[in-house]
Amino acid sequence: MKIKLIVSEEKYTAIARELIEKGFEIDDDAQLILSERNVYAHYLIGRREGELFRLVTSEISHIESFAHDVVAHSGGVEYKLSERLRRLEEILSPKDFIRISNSVIVSVSHIKSIKPALAQKFILTMSDGSRVDVTRSYYYIFKEFLGI
Secondary structure, eight states: EEEEOOOOHHHHHHHHOOOOOOOOOOOOOOOOOEETOOOOOOOEEEEEEEEEEEEEGGGEEEEEEEEEEEEEEEEEEEEESSHHHHHHHHHTTTTTTEEEEEEEEEGGGGGGEEEEEEEEEEEETTTTTTTEEOOOHHHHHHHHHHHH
């Protein structure tokens, strides 16, 4: 059985060794995830043109969901992820990432500008030039998070 580990660096080696001794395989693409409370992912595994890439979370500007596809935007390039947005909310640092709609999570450090729009919405311009909307459902959560 394959397991993805999201634990602190100090504990990673010991936990990985124990799991391997018990017959588990450590794999960053595994569906089963073992995580430590208050430890967040430092990277995600993305696919692009048949290749796997290790995406450093600090370099990801935003993540979007389109039906069954979840796409991370990093450096102006799109990478398909295997995790769902709900799971990504759990494994990404809540200090660095915030959900702004049912289909988008953004990195706060990659927000270039915020433009108010009609009907309690914001339009965000990200560091890569793309634009995403903060929907009405997330409007007050977003405002409180940024203190605006």
